[in-house]
Amino acid sequence: MNPTAALDIALQLIFLICLCFAIITDFKTLLIPNWISLALLAAFVPFAILHVPLEVVGGHLLAMGVVLALSVSFFVAGWMGGGDVKFMSAIALWMGPDHVAPFTVLMAFLGAAIAIGLMGMAKYGPLLGPRLLDRPVPKRLAELASSRQCPYGVAIGVAGLLLSFDVFASPA
Numbered sequence: 001m002n003p004t005a006a007l008d009i010a011l012q013l014i015f016l017i018c019l020c021f022a023i024i025t026d027f028k029t030l031l032i033p034n035w036i037s038l039a040l041l042a043a044f045v046p047f048a049i050l051h052v053p054l055e056v057v058g059g060h061l062l063a064m065g066v067v068l069a070l071s072v073s074f075f076v077a078g079w080m081g082g083g084d085v086k087f088m089s090a091i092a093l094w095m096g097p098d099h100v101a102p103f104t105v106l107m108a109f110l111g112a113a114i115a116i117g118l119m120g121m122a123k124y125g126p127l128l129g130p131r132l133l134d135r136p137v138p139k140r141l142a143e144l145a146s147s148r149q150c151p152y153g154v155a156i157g158v159a160g161l162l163l164s165f166d167v168f169a170s171p172a
Contacts (some may be wrong), residue, residue, distance in 0.1 A: 008050055012168055014043040015094060019157040019164075023104055026153030027140065032083030040090035054094070059097035067092035067100065084152050091160040094167055103163050109156035123144035 018039050022032045068089040074080045088107070095103045107128055122145035125133065133139055144151065 004050065007046065011043050011047045011050075012164075014039060015164065016161065018043075019091070019160050022064055023154050023157035023161075026083070026151045026157070030081070030151055032081075032087045032153045034083070037083075037086035040087075041090050041093065042091065044093050045075075045091075047094070055100060056096065060093055061093075062094040063096050063100040067104070077142050080152055084156060087153055088156050091156065094160070095163065096167075099163050099167055102166075103159055106162060107159035110158055111150070111152050114152070114155055115150050117141075118145045118148075122148075131158040 018036045022036045025036075026032050044060075048060065052060060068085065071080060071085040071088050075082055075085050092103065094101050116143065121141050125138075125145055127143045133142055
């Protein structure tokens, strides 16, 4: 394998690992560590050098900037956390102008599905019984539902994972 292909695989793995780690961390703690967003930003630079024509780099930066501006307004309104804002913006950089709209739409649908699921868990979770609610995932879902908190980073990360196939197939 040539060094360029190895670097390309490593950068894609960094992207995927960062998203998976953020999904798990946000589900467990409702926090997304800053290093994840920083790693995504840093890994995009060599990825862009390999795959993104210079005239398209501005579109990637614009996609990130628009998502950042909108999500900061959501943060100020109290609708999302700061880690979500940084995470979403870093992924938008990778998505670029071709994939940022599908990313945000998919993320919104996934976030709505999680929120609806948590509302259902708040209402019907006790019907599941103590044996099921003692298991780690249902127990955490019940905790989130009772606290009325939504791990939106899960929706952000899953949307990024699902669209990564398209991003890596046509990175420009």
